[in-house]
Amino acid sequence: MSATQTQAQAHEHHDDHGPAKGLKRWLTTTNHKDIGTMYLVFSLLMFFIGGGMALVIRAELFVPGMQLVDPGFFNTMTTVHALIMVFGAVMPATVGLANWMIPLQVGAPDMALPRMNNFSFWLLVAAFSLLILSLFMPGGGPAAGWTLYPPLVLQTGDALPLAIFAIHLAGASSIMGAINIIVTIMNMRAPGMTLLKMPLFVWTWLITAYLLIAVMPVFAGAVTMLLTDHFFHTTFFAAAGGGDPVLYQHIFWFFGHPEVYIMILPAFGIVSEIIPTFSRKPLFGYDAMVYATASIAFLSFIVWAHHMFTVGMPLAGTMFFMLSTMLIAVPTGVKVFNWTATMWRGSLSFETPMLFSLAFLFLFTIGGFSGLMMAIAPVDFQYHDTYFIVAHFHYVLVPGAVFAIMAGVYYWMPKWTGHMYDVKLSKIHFWMSAIFVNVLFFPQHFLGLAGMPRRIPDYSTQFADWNMVSSIGAFGFGLSQLLFVYVIWKCAKGGERVSAEVWDGARVHGLEWTVPSPAPYHTFDEAPVVK
Amino acid sequence: MKMVKRAFVAGMALVGASSPAMAAWSDLNLRVGVTELSREIYGLHMLILWICVAIAVAVFGVMIYSIATFRKSKGAVPATFDHNTKAEIIWTVIPVVILVAMAVPAARTLVKIDDTRGSELTVKVTGYQWKWQYEYVGEGVSFFSSLARTSDEARQLDSGIAPASVENYLLEVDNPLVVPQGRKVRVLITANDVIHAWWVPDFGMKKDAIPGFINEMWFRADEPGVYRGQCAELCGRDHGFMPVVVEVLPQDEFDAWLAAQQAARQAASAPAAQTAAATNVENVAALRVANAE
Numbered sequence: 069m070s071a072t073q074t075q076a077q078a079h080e081h082h083d084d085h086g087p088a089k090g091l092k093r094w095l096t097t098t099n100h101k102d103i104g105t106m107y108l109v110f111s112l113l114m115f116f117i118g119g120g121m122a123l124v125i126r127a128e129l130f131v132p133g134m135q136l137v138d139p140g141f142f143n144t145m146t147t148v149h150a151l152i153m154v155f156g157a158v159m160p161a162t163v164g165l166a167n168w169m170i171p172l173q174v175g176a177p178d179m180a181l182p183r184m185n186n187f188s189f190w191l192l193v194a195a196f197s198l199l200i201l202s203l204f205m206p207g208g209g210p211a212a213g214w215t216l217y218p219p220l221v222l223q224t225g226d227a228l229p230l231a232i233f234a235i236h237l238a239g240a241s242s243i244m245g246a247i248n249i250i251v252t253i254m255n256m257r258a259p260g261m262t263l264l265k266m267p268l269f270v271w272t273w274l275i276t277a278y279l280l281i282a283v284m285p286v287f288a289g290a291v292t293m294l295l296t297d298h299f300f301h302t303t304f305f306a307a308a309g310g311g312d313p314v315l316y317q318h319i320f321w322f323f324g325h326p327e328v329y330i331m332i333l334p335a336f337g338i339v340s341e342i343i344p345t346f347s348r349k350p351l352f353g354y355d356a357m358v359y360a361t362a363s364i365a366f367l368s369f370i371v372w373a374h375h376m377f378t379v380g381m382p383l384a385g386t387m388f389f390m391l392s393t394m395l396i397a398v399p400t401g402v403k404v405f406n407w408t409a410t411m412w413r414g415s416l417s418f419e420t421p422m423l424f425s426l427a428f429l430f431l432f433t434i435g436g437f438s439g440l441m442m443a444i445a446p447v448d449f450q451y452h453d454t455y456f457i458v459a460h461f462h463y464v465l466v467p468g469a470v471f472a473i474m475a476g477v478y479y480w481m482p483k484w485t486g487h488m489y490d491v492k493l494s495k496i497h498f499w500m501s502a503i504f505v506n507v508l509f510f511p512q513h514f515l516g517l518a519g520m521p522r523r524i525p526d527y528s529t530q531f532a533d534w535n536m537v538s539s540i541g542a543f544g545f546g547l548s549q550l551l552f553v554y555v556i557w558k559c560a561k562g563g564e565r566v567s568a569e570v571w572d573g574a575r576v577h578g579l580e581w582t583v584p585s586p587a588p589y590h591t592f593d594e595a596p597v598v599k
Numbered sequence: 600m601k602m603v604k605r606a607f608v609a610g611m612a613l614v615g616a617s618s619p620a621m622a623a624w625s626d627l628n629l630r631v632g633v634t635e636l637s638r639e640i641y642g643l644h645m646l647i648l649w650i651c652v653a654i655a656v657a658v659f660g661v662m663i664y665s666i667a668t669f670r671k672s673k674g675a676v677p678a679t680f681d682h683n684t685k686a687e688i689i690w691t692v693i694p695v696v697i698l699v700a701m702a703v704p705a706a707r708t709l710v711k712i713d714d715t716r717g718s719e720l721t722v723k724v725t726g727y728q729w730k731w732q733y734e735y736v737g738e739g740v741s742f743f744s745s746l747a748r749t750s751d752e753a754r755q756l757d758s759g760i761a762p763a764s765v766e767n768y769l770l771e772v773d774n775p776l777v778v779p780q781g782r783k784v785r786v787l788i789t790a791n792d793v794i795h796a797w798w799v800p801d802f803g804m805k806k807d808a809i810p811g812f813i814n815e816m817w818f819r820a821d822e823p824g825v826y827r828g829q830c831a832e833l834c835g836r837d838h839g840f841m842p843v844v845v846e847v848l849p850q851d852e853f854d855a856w857l858a859a860q861q862a863a864r865q866a867a868s869a870p871a872a873q874t875a876a877a878t879n880v881e882n883v884a885a886l887r888v889a890n891a892e
Contacts, residue, residue: 131762133762135757138756139839139840140835212833213833217794312811313811347677348671348677351681352680352683353683380809387709390702394702397694401690401694402691405687408665409686412661412665413680414665415677416665417672426662426666433658437651437655440651441648445709446640449805450804452805514627514628518628518630519800523838523839528770529762530626533626
């Protein structure tokens with residue numbers, strides 16, 4: 069009895085302890101801010117590893133002829149670059165932002181499942197260690213493209229089981245992260261914060277988390293079938309044994325299409341936070357934004373075969389997937405119009421987060437246009453698997469998702485560190501990124517239309533000019549990102565102190581601006597009340 | 600359909616009006632190609648492109664206007680509105696109408712592409728790592744088509760041969776596919792190892808070559824000439840080095856070519872058949888001797 073009492077008393081006194089010291093803090097932490105930071109640092113590291121691979125690709129493609137690498141290694145680079153950027157850079161960056169910001173935005177003291185939060189982060193580290201290890205296996209790294217199509221992928225050497233296990237681990241990590249986010253949002257919102265009062269970033273992540281739970285197991289199943297085809301001689305995807313290589317593509321893209329929205333929906337959320345703050349106006353059409361996000365998520369499940377128009381589907385199938393894909397333009401259009409209407413008759417200022425959001429708005433829309441063009445199946449018979457698609461998905465992923473993530477980092481970094489970043493350097497970083505990203509990717513539209521297939525290590529001389537331009541853009545973009553790291557490092561070290569609100573008038577846009585800057589290790593021990 | 604045609608004509612006029620800049624234009628845009636389907640696909644492409652450009656001008660125009668006008672630095676006072684049901688309905692409905700306008704001609708072209716009936720020649724294309732096999736179904740002619748030796752030497756790592764010095768670098772083969780001009784050619788596409796894709800941009804289409812399955816497509820080339828393309832589905836180490844070259848000949852030249860191929864094949868197989876027969880006779884004789892003993 070007395071022991072219980074002592075325990076209870078001890079509990080009352082437990083608060084206000086800071087982080088543990090040294091390495092142990094990071095290994096064993098269950099604090100959402102620490103874990104968020106780790107996710108963000110990890111994704112930045114992966115961004116540079118994946119980016120380094122991209123530079124190997126662009127260096128080989130600088131001029132026609134083979135100068136640097138073996139074609140097999142080139143294929144490994146395209147494959148692992150994509151896997152790292154998708155699963156190692158973009159997704160963990162948005163998870164990092166979610167970890168940091170969702171509890172702050174809904175007024176919760178932490179994530180609902182803090183220990184699982186720690187586990188899901190360290191699983192990710194294990195996953196990518198394995199994936200990078202697979203590069204050094206006999207027979208070379210995975211080289212069949214990030215889509216891992218059989219039968220080609222079954223020709224991979226010892227890297228195959230490693231890469232697949234890495235995918236399993238990364239998938240498990242994502243599912244845990246998603247469960248944590250859903251439970252936090254559903255159970256830990258401050259009193260008064262009804263679903264339709266949640267910030268858009270929280271909304272988009274809630275929907276993203278459901279997408280993750282729905283499709284990650286599908287992907288895990290598909291790659292497991294690859295594994296049994298390879299080692300146990302099942303024939304899921306081999307016609308000789310009654311299987312079908314195209315079946316894999318259907319399963320993969322049933323995962324793969326929602327996956328691309330898993331990368332872009334949180335980006336929509338970030339931009340929906342930033343544009344109102346710097347327009348000094350409430351977000352236009354909040355309800356419509358929520359419904360548009362939900363519609364996009366729903367549509368993402370019924371459009372997958374537009375990635376495979378050339379596999380020889382029956383006419384009715386092609387027709388269905390063409391029409392369903394075109395429909396996505398409607399909710400996406402609503403979003404773009406709403407962001408524009410938010411700026412309309414606002415009072416705009418152009419801090420770095422706003423600059424990145426505006427670049428997002430223009431350049432993501434360009435990616436949307438090329439996406440609409442490729443939805444038209446007969447024309448896609450030309451575009452498919454050319455540099456046109458490479459240009460398209462890089463436009464939606466780099467000046468789309470990545471710019472939104474950078475906008476988010478600049479927007480919330482003063483809250484994390486308590487310091488304003490170096491404004492001048494951050495603007496240089498923005499302008500260099502925005503210019504070089506276009507030098508890098510816009511010419512790839514021309515290359516694709518002129519007939520250059522994707523995933524080739526060498527090309528006919530007619531494609532020489534634009535490839536050289538694109539490669540110059542790539543190196544410029546890559547170097548600009550070193551500046552990003554420097555700005556972050558500098559901001560973490562010191563700088564001008566910021567107020568709790570950070571941005572003028574931000575308080576009305578979210579609870580995160582009501583806590584001090586830097587945000588204390590523990591926030592919202594008592595739930596705020598939202599009116 | 601009219602819209603597609605109009606867009607197509609506009610596109611052609613743009614290409615034709617500036618013949619010195621023609622090379623530059625063709626480096627930037629989709630190829631018009633030499634088949635009915637490729638021209639229709641080009642027309643659709645231009646139609647959608649211009650629709651997108653029009654939408655972009657409108658949307659980006661409003662964005663740029665907002666950025667230029669509603670500036671805090673110019674003392675702009677923010678309005679407080681946060682929705683406008685009428686505007687929201689309008690910008691939901693208008694895109695739907697535009698999409699329908701795009702979908703109708705696209706669906707029509709799709710139906711045409713799907714119709715492989717009434718073909719006058721059937722060629723079976725089989726993808727291998729890393730070459731193509733062409734088989735003239737029912738004609739007794741088949742051969743492999745691989746990257747030309749000149750390109751193959753130049754494309755080796757640090758070969759020291761400048762790609763610019765090689766004619767049609769990476770787009771030349773030893774044995775091109777030969778087809779007659781103005782005839783509907785049905786292509787049956789499959790593969791023997793991994794998935795490949797057979798693509799000639801001037802014919803407007805590509806199709807995957809999938810092991811164990813046979814895909815179909817068709818084309819009717821209006822102009823004689825040599826048309827070049829590449830494998831368009833990642834198929835392993837030398838995916839970038841298995842070009843597709845199609846030579847379109849007038850009907851009489853094609854007939855002569857096909858006859859020559861058939862004759863060459865017979866001549867090649869005749870001595871072999873004789874040798875085989877002779878060996879047989881010897882074997883039988885030897886067997887008889889053995890039996891007699």
